[in-house]
Amino acid sequence: MLTNLQKKLLNDFQRDFPLTLTPYADIAAQLNVTENEVLQALHELNQRQFISRIGAIIPPNQIGVSTLAAISVPENELEFVAAQINRFSEVNHNYERENALNLWFVLIATDATHLNNVIGAIENETGYDVLRFPLEKEFFIDLSFQLDLTNV
Amino acid sequence: MFDAINQQLLAHVAEGLPICARPYAVIGERLNISETDVIERLKHLQASGIIKRFGVIVKHAALGYRANAMCVWHVPEEKIDEIAQYLLEFPFVTLCYQRPMLPEWRYNLYCMIHGKDKSTVLAQLARINSRPQMQPFEHQVLFSRRCFKQRGAIYNLN
Structure with missing residues (x-):
């Protein structure tokens, strides 16, 4: 079960995190709790894997070069191939999806050459062709999202 | 700087x-x-927009949002902007991108929908697709099964 404090931390601080000397104390003051309670609650959310991190979302291609990529892998090899791909530090997301094109991952590299090299290495290692879907136009990027946490 | x-x-x-x-x-x-x-x-x-958002990054699936759908459409180039704006009117659409079509993959407009379960997401998608302006476009929905990796990008690589 999540506490009310944890629910507030999950929903109300997805953006505009305080850029102050003591951000957690400032959040605590805003929520009428102690700094320690905020730190504890966040540690627990982190440990229980409810949050990925407190961090920055940087739009694609602001820094470095990134692309969405996909490969078709037979079901019985999927776990093995996903692990091969995950070993590349340039890969930050990797999902199985319900489609013949079933493994979708995101890569970020310092420049186009680096990106090509990594994709080449993935193709060599896995033995599968990598399809590339780089961003052409972004219409919206936010990912902050009001969660309905009533039953969590 | x-x-x-x-x-x-x-x-x-x-x-x-x-x-x-x-x-x-x-x-x-x-x-x-x-x-x-x-x-x-x-x-x-x-x-300056290099950081788009700074704050708590939640794990949707762990918090009960188990259905994560990537929805894709084949939209003629000249209609992309109009259709993208239409998609963004729906509060459950969190991301919307144009990406290149390939011979093996004839889709160019992508959006993400996160929902508590598949049937909710399918109903939301049906609402989108029921409007006349969406009807001519071929589409697919790709629900996620396993998440093999989700973390922030590592920048400054060698």
């Missing part, structure tokens, strides 16, 4: 802000800059 220090700073905040009383001091120490310098740089990166 996009210098090597900002690059390293972004690498650190992409990994995650330390959960302790003075997190910016911890990062400053690692980068050999002052705590206030860290804060000023982050404010500037945010104001």
Whole structure:
């Protein structure tokens, strides 16, 4: 079960995190709790894997070069191939999806050459062709999202 | 002011802000800059749009949002902007991108929908697709099965 404090931390601080000397104390003051309670609650959310991190979302291609990529892998090899791909530090997301094109991952590299090299290495290692879907136009990027946490 | 220090700073905040009383001091120490310098740089990166959002990044699936659908459509180039704007009117659409079509993959407009379960997401998608302006377009929905990796990007790679 999540506490009310944890629910507030999950929903109300997805953006505009305080850029102050003591951000957690400032959040605590805003929520009428102690700094320690905020730190504890966040540690627990982190440990229980409810949050990925407190961090920055940087739009694609602001820094470095990134692309969405996909490969078709037979079901019985999927776990093995996903692990091969995950070993590349340039890969930050990797999902199985319900489609013949079933493994979708995101890569970020310092420049186009680096990106090509990594994709080449993935193709060599896995033995599968990598399809590339780089961003052409972004219409919206936010990912902050009001969660309905009533039953969590 | 996009210098090597900002690059390293972004690498650190992409990994995650330390959960302790003075997190910016911890990062400053690692980068050999002052705590206030860290804060000023982050404010500037945010104001200039390099950081789009700074805050708690939740794991949807762990919080009961188990259905994560990538929805794709084949839309003629001249209609892309109009259709994308239409998609963004729906509050459950969180991302919307144009990507290139390939011979093996004839879709160019992508959006993401996160929902508590598949049937909710399918109903939301049906609402989108029921409008006349969407009817001519071929589409697919790709629900996620397993998540093999989800973390912040690592920048400043060799």
